[in-house]
Amino acid sequence: MTTSDRWDVTQSARVPGILGAARRAPAATAYPVGTVPPAQDSPPMANRPQDSSPSSRSELNAWLVEEMYEQYREDPDALSKGWQEFFADYRPDEAGSTTNGSTVTPEASPAPRKAVAAVPEDGPDPERIRGVAARIVENMETSLGVPTATSVRDVPAKLLEVNRRIINNYLRRTRGGKVSFTHLIAYAMVKAVETVPAMKNTFAEAEEGKPGLLRPESFGLGLAVDIENDDGSRTLMVPVIKDADTLSFEGFLRAYEDVIRKIRLKKLDPAMFSGGTITLTNPGTIGTVHSVPRLMSGQAAILGVGAINYPAEYQAADTRTLAKLGVGKVITLTSTYDHRVIQGAESGMYLSRVHELLLGKDGFYDEVFSSLGLPYEPARWRTDSTDVDSQTDLLSKQMKVGQLANMYRVRGHLIADLDPLRQRPPEMHPELDPTYHGLSIWDLDRDFLTDVGGSTQKMALGDILGVLRDAYCRTIGIEYGHVLDPEEKAWIREQVEGVDEDVPPEDQLWILERLNAAEAFESFLHTKYVGQKRFGL
Structure with a gap:
């Protein structure tokens, strides 16, 4: 093994995920006259162009190595200790390599034709792409060598919205913080790999250059983060949450926010960019509905999250009409995978599992609530059963809303947050559960007549429940069902229902x-x- 080969091995073991295209090609070997060199399709293990580990072949952050190396050459002390150690014995790619004192230039193979636009003779000369943008061009062209396919699935977002609102309302009242849609969707995607472990398989070369398959025990989740530079240009970074499939939701949330904070503050470290097997990208934050991202070499799959919105044909409708019809928002998820090691059925099963988890199957939201210490049960998925053309059905639901409001006034203290040590798991009293009264999450946006919060008025069921839970189910439990005087009961309601909490x-x-x-x-x-x-x- 030559010195350059030894450097390749040690460096890839240190920070395998960010080297990618920045690694040096192996030294060419000179053979004596009359001998036959090994066949090109079965190179020796020591002379392979790339390490077979998936993370060592990732091209996602290769541009970062070059940029940081330029900064290191100008001022080594300006970089963190981790980068200084990384670049201590780093050498950029060289045109040729030396063997036994003589320089040997590898025989050049014909370059594949690139898709380029024709430049008019009388038009302006093309502007050269440099730096990070040039590395992105190289990465995109390299990714064309990975045979991919994409699965697409639309998922109802109603239950996701409702449970996220419950979580954030609790966090706002207690320790602060916020859970985003991406946090919950990303965690569901991580959990779904347990059911379809093939989604973390990566392609690698086995002995004698034969195709191989790697099945890692755990995997890292890469997060595609778009960064706006000072000059207005944009850069893509992909930090990695290590061993994402071993974390609880709270641990996953902390790790997610930690890497994002370091990226925003530009506190970069080589270890942040290694170990990624599956990548998550969220173009939905800018309104993109459906995206088929490029899969980089060494990755198993890249998952795309679209915008959460009503179907296009309903986006001009009145929200009250949509609530009456039971039309909810949807989210489009895509899975672009390496088709050499992951099959279409497996990708489809994987998105189906994500779909099930986002609808609360197998206690997904129960696990999230428990991990964050919420003293409540999550909302449950249920299909809508409203007959919009039946006055009897509408009057029946109006009556049930009144019964539900009365139950909160009488028994709301039974689910109040009165157990700071969390010695008992949260349990919803049946008569305080809207589903007990024939109501569902689809009724939360529908208006009903109520006297909750003061005078008789029309309010959405979600707002009615918010007022009742704030009054009777928080850190103070109020019970006054035994009071017989109507005026006294009315006075208590006025003091606790709909009171402004802002001090x-x-x-x-x-x-x-x-x-x-x-x-x-x-x-x-x-x-x-x-x-x-x-x-x-």
């Missing part, structure tokens, strides 16, 4: 002052009357 800054300062005074008085009592029994404030 002005001056009131917050007053509360803080009173708490500090109480704490000071508590400390005084503890010092003055040591060992005496007393009630704490």
